[in-house]
Amino acid sequence: MLRPWHVVKASQSDINNYFEKQVLKPQSGHVEHSQYGKIAVTEEPYKTEYNECLKQSFSGESFMFGELEVSDPERLKQYSSDYLMHRLAFIVLKNSRRDVSIKPIFDDQSFKPILNGIQNLTSRTLDCVKSKGWVYLPNKKSEK
Numbered sequence: 001m002l003r004p005w006h007v008v009k010a011s012q013s014d015i016n017n018y019f020e021k022q023v024l025k026p027q028s029g030h031v032e033h034s035q036y037g038k039i040a041v042t043e044e045p046y047k048t049e050y051n052e053c054l055k056q057s058f059s060g061e062s063f064m065f066g067e068l069e070v071s072d073p074e075r076l077k078q079y080s081s082d083y084l085m086h087r088l089a090f091i092v093l094k095n096s097r098r099d100v101s102i103k104p105i106f107d108d109q110s111f112k113p114i115l116n117g118i119q120n121l122t123s124r125t126l127d128c129v130k131s132k133g134w135v136y137l138p139n140k141k142s143e144k
Contacts, residue, residue, distance in 0.1 A: 010104035010111070012066045018105040019068060024078050030137045031129075038137065046134060053128035057121050063114045065105075073121075080118045082106070 027041040027050075039046055054073050062071035070076060086106040105111070126136075 008102055008104050008107035008109070010066070010108040012068070014104040015065045015068055018079075019065070019070065019075065022075060022078055022082075024074050025081070029139050031134045032137055033133050033135070035133070046129075049132050049134070050125075050129055053125045053132070057124040057128060061117075061121060063117060065111065065114070073125075076118045077122055080115060080122060083115055 029041050030038055031041055031046050032038045033046070036045060041047070041050070054077075058071075058073035058076070062069050063076065064070075070079075083106045086103055130136075
C-alpha cells in the first residue's frame, strides 16, 4: 500500500513498458456546430478540425520520460488520460480501504511537470476547436 512518505521512482524499464503496451483509445462523445448540427466526435468535419488543432497545439513539443522522448500528441494525451484514471481509481480504492497498487509511471512525482505541460497543450487544443464553433455536449448514459 502506498504510504504518504513513500517516494516512487519509475525505472526506465517501467517507462518503456508503459509506452510499448499503451493502448490509444479513440475519443468518444458528441459535439454540435451551428452549420453541421450534432455529430459524433469520430465524424467529419469535426475529426479533421480537431486533428488540425491537435497538431497545431502540440507542434514541435516533446517530453522526456527518463531517456524516452515522446512527441506523438495521441500518445501524450493517452498518458494524461491514463494518469487521471489511475488517480481516480486510487481515490476510490483508498476510500474503500482496499490496497492500492503503485504504478511508477503515474506515481513518480518527477513526471508532474510533464503532465501539466500535456494538459496545457490539450486545453489549447480544445480552445482551438471551440474557436471553430464546436460545442462539446455532455455525455449521457441514455437518452429518453
